[in-house]
Amino acid sequence: EPEVTQTPSHQVTQMGQEVILRCVPISNHLYFYWYRQILGQKVEFLVSFYNNEISEKSEIFDDRFSVERPDGSNFTLKIRSTKLEDSAMYFCASSGVSGNTIYFGEGSWLTVV
């Protein structure tokens, strides 16, 4: 069964550094997302991406965050100037044409120290 894959599974970074989280969405999907879950809290929407541009973003997705689809398969989340409060599990997700369900990857655990 097709799946969303994410790398790395765990990353530790110094506060102030930049991190890039990578995702390979399901191959025929057109809509891409990043969500995150801080330990013990609910899953929160960060950003959605369609047709090579951001379609919606949340308040969490400030100007330190950016997304990119550099080629036909990868979808990346970059966080610049990381803060302690960025520590969370980050989930990439994708969905097909309208009416399809959003499928999630296994997550990338980011620890900012």
Added chain:
Amino acid sequence: DQQVKQNSPSLSVQEGRISILNCDYTNSMFDYFLWYKKYPAEGPTFLISISSIKDKNEDGRFTVFLNKSAKHLSLHIVPSQPGDSAVYFCAASGHFGNEKLTFGTGTRLTIIP
């Protein structure tokens, strides 16, 4: 602003019995509802969904009921199995699938052998 609420943080059910997980929402613009199952350190796994034009959707042991007037949905699992032990998240979106999901806080289901 909790637009999607799961008021029971945990639930324990005997193996073989029915598990009923509940979810309430406040935003009347929500049109599509999903249930995800999540194990620790893994991504949410899609279980079942329902659109607002239906009041019931069934898939094997899983049935979701939607009561639009009460803004309430529930997930029934019957019979419950030990492998069902996980955290269950209710999620809602404004339209089919590809709009952002708003998640509830989750209910930890424990199936007692």
